[in-house]
Amino acid sequence: MSKLATAEYASEAQAGFTHRTAMEEAARCLLCHDAPCSAGCPAGTDPGRFIRSIRFRNPKGAAETIRENNILGGSCARICPCDKLCEEACSRSGIDRPIEIGKLQRYAMEQENIFHLKTRRPPQEKKALRVACVGAGPASLACAAALAEAGYGVTIFEAEAKAGGMLTYGVPPMRLPQEVIDRDIDAVRGLGVEFVFNTRVGRDIGLGDLKAKGFAAVFIGAGLWRSKLPDTEGAELDGVLTAVDFLKNARSTGGRTELEGKSVVVIGGGDVAMDCAATAKLTGAQSVAIYYRRTLEEAPANADELRYVFSLGVPIVTNFAPARFVGDGGKLKSAEFKGRDGKSFASVTADVVVFAAGQAPEDMTRLAGDLRLTQEGLIDADGSGHTNLPFVFAAGDAVNGGKTAVEAVAEGKAVAVEMIARLENAPKDGANRDGKEVR
Amino acid sequence: MMAVRKDLSIEYLGVKCENPFFLSSSPVGGNYDMVAKCFEAGWGGVFFKTIGIFVADECSPRFDNNGKEGLPWIGFKNMEQISDKPTEQNFEYLARLKRDYPDKVVVSSIMGSDEDEWKKLAKLSEQAGVDLIEGNFSCPQMTSHAMGSDVGSSPELVKQYSEAVTSVTDIPFIAKMTPNITNMNLPARAAALGGAKGISAINTIKSITNIDFEHMTAMPVVDGKSSISGYSGAAVRPIALRFCALLAQDALLRDAEFSGIGGVETWRDALEFLLVGCRNIQVTTAVMQYGYRIVEDMISGLSHFMEERGYDDLDALIGQALPNIIPAEELNRDFRIIPNIDRDKCVGCGRCYISCCDGAHQAIDWEEDARRPAINDKCVGCHLCLNVCPVAGCITPGEIRFKEGRRHTDILLKRYYD
Ligand SMILES: Cc1cc2nc3c(=O)[nH]c(=O)nc-3n(C[C@H](O)[C@H](O)[C@H](O)COP(=O)(O)OP(=O)(O)OC[C@H]3O[C@@H](n4cnc5c(N)ncnc54)[C@H](O)[C@@H]3O)c2cc1C
Ligand SMILES: Cc1cc2nc3c(=O)[nH]c(=O)nc-3n(C[C@H](O)[C@H](O)[C@H](O)COP(=O)(O)O)c2cc1C
Ligand code: SF4
Ligand code: SF4
Ligand code: SF4
Numbered sequence: 098m099s100k101l102a103t104a105e106y107a108s109e110a111q112a113g114f115t116h117r118t119a120m121e122e123a124a125r126c127l128l129c130h131d132a133p134c135s136a137g138c139p140a141g142t143d144p145g146r147f148i149r150s151i152r153f154r155n156p157k158g159a160a161e162t163i164r165e166n167n168i169l170g171g172s173c174a175r176i177c178p179c180d181k182l183c184e185e186a187c188s189r190s191g192i193d194r195p196i197e198i199g200k201l202q203r204y205a206m207e208q209e210n211i212f213h214l215k216t217r218r219p220p221q222e223k224k225a226l227r228v229a230c231v232g233a234g235p236a237s238l239a240c241a242a243a244l245a246e247a248g249y250g251v252t253i254f255e256a257e258a259k260a261g262g263m264l265t266y267g268v269p270p271m272r273l274p275q276e277v278i279d280r281d282i283d284a285v286r287g288l289g290v291e292f293v294f295n296t297r298v299g300r301d302i303g304l305g306d307l308k309a310k311g312f313a314a315v316f317i318g319a320g321l322w323r324s325k326l327p328d329t330e331g332a333e334l335d336g337v338l339t340a341v342d343f344l345k346n347a348r349s350t351g352g353r354t355e356l357e358g359k360s361v362v363v364i365g366g367g368d369v370a371m372d373c374a375a376t377a378k379l380t381g382a383q384s385v386a387i388y389y390r391r392t393l394e395e396a397p398a399n400a401d402e403l404r405y406v407f408s409l410g411v412p413i414v415t416n417f418a419p420a421r422f423v424g425d426g427g428k429l430k431s432a433e434f435k436g437r438d439g440k441s442f443a444s445v446t447a448d449v450v451v452f453a454a455g456q457a458p459e460d461m462t463r464l465a466g467d468l469r470l471t472q473e474g475l476i477d478a479d480g481s482g483h484t485n486l487p488f489v490f491a492a493g494d495a496v497n498g499g500k501t502a503v504e505a506v507a508e509g510k511a512v513a514v515e516m517i518a519r520l521e522n523a524p525k526d527g528a529n530r531d532g533k534e535v536r
Numbered sequence: 537m538m539a540v541r542k543d544l545s546i547e548y549l550g551v552k553c554e555n556p557f558f559l560s561s562s563p564v565g566g567n568y569d570m571v572a573k574c575f576e577a578g579w580g581g582v583f584f585k586t587i588g589i590f591v592a593d594e595c596s597p598r599f600d601n602n603g604k605e606g607l608p609w610i611g612f613k614n615m616e617q618i619s620d621k622p623t624e625q626n627f628e629y630l631a632r633l634k635r636d637y638p639d640k641v642v643v644s645s646i647m648g649s650d651e652d653e654w655k656k657l658a659k660l661s662e663q664a665g666v667d668l669i670e671g672n673f674s675c676p677q678m679t680s681h682a683m684g685s686d687v688g689s690s691p692e693l694v695k696q697y698s699e700a701v702t703s704v705t706d707i708p709f710i711a712k713m714t715p716n717i718t719n720m721n722l723p724a725r726a727a728a729l730g731g732a733k734g735i736s737a738i739n740t741i742k743s744i745t746n747i748d749f750e751h752m753t754a755m756p757v758v759d760g761k762s763s764i765s766g767y768s769g770a771a772v773r774p775i776a777l778r779f780c781a782l783l784a785q786d787a788l789l790r791d792a793e794f795s796g797i798g799g800v801e802t803w804r805d806a807l808e809f810l811l812v813g814c815r816n817i818q819v820t821t822a823v824m825q826y827g828y829r830i831v832e833d834m835i836s837g838l839s840h841f842m843e844e845r846g847y848d849d850l851d852a853l854i855g856q857a858l859p860n861i862i863p864a865e866e867l868n869r870d871f872r873i874i875p876n877i878d879r880d881k882c883v884g885c886g887r888c889y890i891s892c893c894d895g896a897h898q899a900i901d902w903e904e905d906a907r908r909p910a911i912n913d914k915c916v917g918c919h920l921c922l923n924v925c926p927v928a929g930c931i932t933p934g935e936i937r938f939k940e941g942r943r944h945t946d947i948l949l950k951r952y953y954d
Contacts (some may be wrong), residue, residue, distance in 0.1 A: 115928050116928060116954055117926075117928045117954070124607065128826060149829070149833065150833050150836070150837075153801065153802045153803070153830060153833035153834075153837070154802040154803065154804050154833075154837060155802070155803060155833040155836055155837035155840070157540070157836075157837070157840040158539070158832075158833055158836035158837055158840065161539040161540070161836070165539065212844070214540075216539065
């Protein structure tokens with residue numbers, strides 16, 4: 098067997114559990130009292146509970162628990178950094194190693210699909226009030242689901258042609274197959290949530306227009322869609338790309354990145370950098386290397402992701418920061434790095450440099466001129482999602498500065514509870530709806 | 537919660553039960569607070585810890601378990617007797633439980649050592665307001681031969697004490713059987729003749745789970761010694777199912793209703809007891825190991841099963857398997873089913889080969905280079921290989937071959953193995 102894994106861009110890298118192997122793993126679970134894993138899940142997916150269902154031969158019940166608590170349970174099962182969340186908390190680590198919670202969650206969600214379970218259904222009684230959500234990423238989807246379940250009419254306005262946000266346009270398909278996201282989105286749609294695509298709020302329609310159209314409240318889950326390009330010399334060269342552009346292009350073309358025979362250098366040490374490297378490798382690049390300015394220990398990337406790119410044969414050069422990009426006729430030819438020790442220097446040929454140095458919000462004032470932002474340009478919202486504007490709420494990456502899908506879900510869910518509370522009282526504090534600050 | 541929830545209510549001996557899942561008589565239902573907690577968790581009712589005039593004086597330690605290949609608690613051994621609480625206190629618990637949880641079913645479990653004690657305990661049960669009374673004829677570790685499984689293996693005594701109870705109260709009486717007997721139907725019929733309306737089976741099986749090499753005695757070690765005593769948990773379920781099926785198939789017991797006990801942990805286990813004719817399910821060992829919470833997945837799992845199969849009423853499931861459990865001499869022996877081995881799923885462990893060579897009919901050839909098994913024409917269709925293969929769906933029932941000169945008929949095949 099080769100040391101390196103062979104894989105395809107569009108097919109999932111990791112195999113799931115079968116009934117038997119899922120039971121074997123569930124049998125390792127200690128079935129803890131006051132399960133620490135459950136406390137470790139930001140979205141309250143309750144792994145302690147669903148693993149118990151698997152253990153007691155009730156995988157459908159497990160799927161219900163997951164879906165009830167986390168409308169994006171299928172996607173989260175694939176991409177959650179479990180080693181930092183539920184699995185980090187797992188008591189079994191005190192004996193040997195944590196339970197593979199993400200993989201058990203995936204197993205349960207596969208059962209949901211096999212048995213066509215519909216756990217969440219629209220309520221019998223609908224409310225007259227309507228709510229708009231901006232963006233169809235995890236935060237909005239979770240918020241919309243909770244609102245729809247409470248009877249509100251919910252419409253999601255999405256700039257792109259498809260729902261899912263970064264899950265559809267960022268995370269590569271070998272980690273998160275599109276059909277998994279689509280099933281999660283179907284669960285939202287099944288609650289009666291409507292989607293309006295190719296509509297950018299702030300350009301195609303204003304926040305004010307939404308109010309005029311009768312939406313009693315607005316949730317903003319716009320994410321972080323502006324990639325930070327460094328002010329490194331040569332960053333404007335043809336061949337220097339941002340991670341989100343690169344990944345989005347790969348996903349929307351089904352992996353036709355036209356990298357055959359090319360040398361690709363990815364800069365960064367987070368999951369996004371790993372995704373870019375894996376995508377480049379699996380879509381045909383001749384050579385791929387990651388350069389990271391700190392040590393491997395300091396790299397924020399999840400351990401599994403690091404292992405995965407290693408398994409694809411992608412090296413990671415640490416303690417080297419980009420110094421200069423050198424081109425010829427406007428086209429990138431090489432990249433130069435300087436060492437953290439102040440002495441080392443590296444120059445590597447590169448046809449493409451992918452910069453994965455983090456995302457920033459787009460100009461949020463385009464949504465509403467008077468929307469208060471933080472210094473970094475994030476939406477300034479409090480813990481319950483209130484912005485400075487009445488009945489305008491926000492959460493997810495656009496507020497927290499970029500965390501994880503499951504945290505976006507958790508926030509969207511929590512803000513929905515707050516929105517419902519406010520809308521229930523709407524007649525009483527009607528004054529707020531016409532301009533007074535709600536906070 | 538939008539989860540699938542079916543109506544799991546069922547009548548047992550005329551008492552409406554919100555579901556068939558009950559605690560069996562044991563420490564899991566030993567005082568007021570425990571039972572209150574189990575009710576909150578979702579159990580439909582409780583068979584309270586056996587109450588006698590005799591108050592138990594227990595040994596320590598009193599439990600042991602045995603396992604296999606890393607999995608503990610396949611079976612569980614206990615040396616406990618009946619309640620160690622004062623008789624009056626127990627009846628006070630029962631009265632309070634019935635008052636505070638009128639919709640839950642409260643059953644007293646009683647054990648006397650003579651007719652008068654049985655009558656007295658029955659009367660006290662009635663005064664406490666219980667829904668049903670169970671007679672414990674089956675504890676295998678009593679310290680007197682006048683009580684427990686020694687009584688339960690004597691049809692005369694079972695009948696006599698059942699009569700004692702039913703002569704003083706109209707509350708339906710259930711006789712709890714011991715499996716430490718060859719033919720359980722005899723004491724069960726005796727109980728019915730004595731007026732019992734229900735039969736519970738099984739109590740624990742006399743056992744030695746492990747021998748301790750430190751003190752050269754059985755486990756658990758009590759001051760260097762041990763005793764033979766009752767075995768329960770997952771390992772006894774097959775034995776319990778057999779006893780229950782035989783009771784439910786007995787024409788002489790056609791008016792009796794049955795409560796199945798023994799190794800129930802999941803909804804599937806419970807369903808098995810329903811399918812062999814039980815209208816009520818009791819659990820102890822799994823609760824001792826995992827807690828009351830296991831009832832949540834029993835309720836949910838059974839609901840899903842009913843949803844999937846289109847059942848709306850639990851009654852429709854009761855006894856469904858009974859007509860298909862037949863004497864060995866009536867089985868169709870005209871054919872053999874040759875297994876099919878999926879060479880792609882096979883991981884090449886060779887376990888089927890070893891087992892067929894050493895435990896069956898040398899009907900598997902081993903392709904050394906390919907590390908794959910191939911079935912030859914000595915195969916008798918025993919399916920040892922299917923049972924031993926570690927890969928799900930790798931060895932499955934394949935071709936049906938009729939024996940020489942036998943009639944070719946349509947054969948029903950099991951297709952899906954977990
Ligand atoms: C490459 C990559 C890999 C990642 N890997 C992981 C991972 O493994 N695990 C993990 O948990 N998280 C991961 N994340 C992070 C995760 O994707 C985000 O935290 C999460 O998607 C945030 O959700 P959100 O709803 O806040 O925003 P987004 O997912 O960004 O969704 C925002 C949506 O709003 C739309 N939008 C923006 N502005 C407007 C507007 N004005 N009008 C209408 N629509 C608008 C966007 O088109 C988008 O669809 C990754 C992110 C990236 C980029
Ligand atoms: C610790 C322990 C104590 C028990 N005490 C009683 C009892 O007091 N009365 C009784 O009828 N059965 C008693 N039993 C038997 C159980 O009620 C039950 O019949 C048996 O354990 C099989 O079911 P299980 O496999 O679910 O445990 C006891 C069992 C255990 C394990
Ligand atoms: S913390 Fe780990 S061992 Fe405990 S219930 Fe959760 S998964 Fe199981
Ligand atoms: S069915 Fe029995 S005889 Fe046939 S191959 Fe399997 S183990 Fe051997
Ligand atoms: S037991 Fe199953 S996996 Fe092992 S060799 Fe036989 S067929 Fe293959």
